[in-house]
Amino acid sequence: MGGDRDTGDRYFEPQVETMPRDQLRARQEERVVELVEYAYGNSAFYRELWDEHGVHPRDIRSLQDFRARIPFITKGMVRAHRARTGDPFGGLLCVPVEGLTSVSSSSGTTGDPEFFAEIWEDAPPLVTAQVRDLWELGLRPGDRVLSPPGTFRNLMDPGYQALGAVVIEVDTWLGKMNEVVEALRTYRPAYLQMMYPQMVELEHLAEKTDLKEAFSSLKGASCAGQPLSRKMRERIRDDWGIDVYEYTSAADTGTAWECREHDGFHLWEDTVFAECVEVDEQGGWRDVPETDLGELVATDLDNRAAPLIRYRSEDLVRLSGDRCGCGRTHARMWVAGRRGDETLVQGRSVVLRDIWLAVEDQPETASGVFQIVRDRREVDELRLRVGYDPGLTADVDALAGRLGEAVRERTGVKPVLDMRTEEDLLKTMTSVAKFPRVVKS
């Protein structure tokens, strides 16, 4: 039953996935024009906002009109509406609550979680939009998958099962990797959803377990929640033999996955209209060239419940509409980080990537478990909380000295270090999906 990844059935919906971009654009335009009218008629948030900006659906007849007239929205604006009106959906809802199938939410690692209103039939929206990606990874009817760690954006099983996969119920959360390895050997699954802390745990198991043999049945594994470091990715691919597919959020409209080319994250542009822009302090904006970084702004094209329209994601990305090596025409993005993740230490810019490289270079902290601790973006000192492997660490003070110097070399700033065991630091996670890299305390 398992499909062969190298046969001609690479695309789940070939007509859509390889659609010429002018046709894709035309489809987006049609959807956007409908969407503006629908949202104005049904969402208190959009009606109020657009009235304030003097915009009416009759003004929006094209994508050009849409981009010229419809204002951006931010998470802060939705939160403000929620606080002012008491509406838990921030005024975004376009149907009565009774019309929803389900409500999932963001992780809430930086405040109250935001709700995602969902209307669905066979499978919840988030995992449904992953079906094409899972097919690309090689998942086929009859294949087995291990259950994912959580239900953070609803039960994922119906999406796998829509593809004909059989879900094996295994607790894949932290501390259970021995059982996961046992299950891999017993059930020979084709797919596994992984999260960063699981990989850290597996790394420790690797010393006494043949992970390459254990993972040998996998057609692929996915990883989300945060980017994999270069070293971690190499370890997973080369030492464990896993073809790992990273994916990331498509600005809360869905997800964007790597294809087998592993060259950028595909956005499914029949579900999202994506823009890459630079917004200035006065609210003015311009498109950035495809070679440059800009902020991802997204519009839901397939969400009747609570669509996001021109939503500023704060994700800094490079966006390209060039056809991918896989033959798909939908845009790809490369994520550089989050707006606001940059820390200014006495005026000097420090980015996560540089700290990460320094942390990874020390054998005791090679898993890259660290956080910047700050209560605001501009600080006087760089406070880092770093997780170390106690099995490899004879002298924590010596490690701290070496690491502090490595961070200084990379960033130009001597950090104040708070050394914890990896396990202690990972235990502070409050989401199956996210290990926060920047925390307030």
Added chain:
Amino acid sequence: MARADTLARARTLDRPELAYLVRFPTADGMRDMELTWAELARDTDWVTARLREHGLAAGQRALLTTSGFEGFWGHAVIGALRKLKVTYGIAEAMGWDHRRTSVFHRELDPHAVIGLSAETLEGLAGAADLGDMFRSTSLVLARPAAVPILRGVGVSASLISAVGPALALECPERCGAHVNGAEWRVCEREDGQLYVAAGEGRASLLPETPLGIAGRVATGRCACGSEDPRVLLGDADSPYSARS
């Protein structure tokens, strides 16, 4: 619509009869059994009837707290809520996610909370009075270790629990959690343990298996009218104490 088209294409696939391979703890270690789509549909019908008895109806809201590896019963509960046209919110059953449970509870004002764990309650208790929080919730279906905590603060909680591969759900009479007698045989033995066996209609054979859970089984007609056997758990420190 894009997702609808994707699912329409998915419906054309030659899909297997199996939905899940359910792994569950027994007195002798983990074992597994298959769960087919036909069985899942029957399980969903059974849960629908139980939730209807609790008064769940169209237009109400529910909050489900569950984990990724609990789909074999979570899928049936979600299916039942959908059949009843009850909108549900979802949060993790793990204790560290108690904050999302709290926010869902505050903002959605659910008629029912299903799957509450002791770990979630422990987290919630740090910032809220559990009695104040849940006494006004019409239906609270909680896991074994959470039930006494809730009842201790005056919340009329009913039990929801996996019993091996089966689901046990307490009716409004709250005198033991029903197990679908048409699908499963549950009994107690002299060693004080619960045993489960698959009924004849299940595709996967499961001979009588000790679960390592202390408890009793009440047979005979329940005051709710059901003939389904009822499980009375005797020990919260069972193999199900994790996230219980």
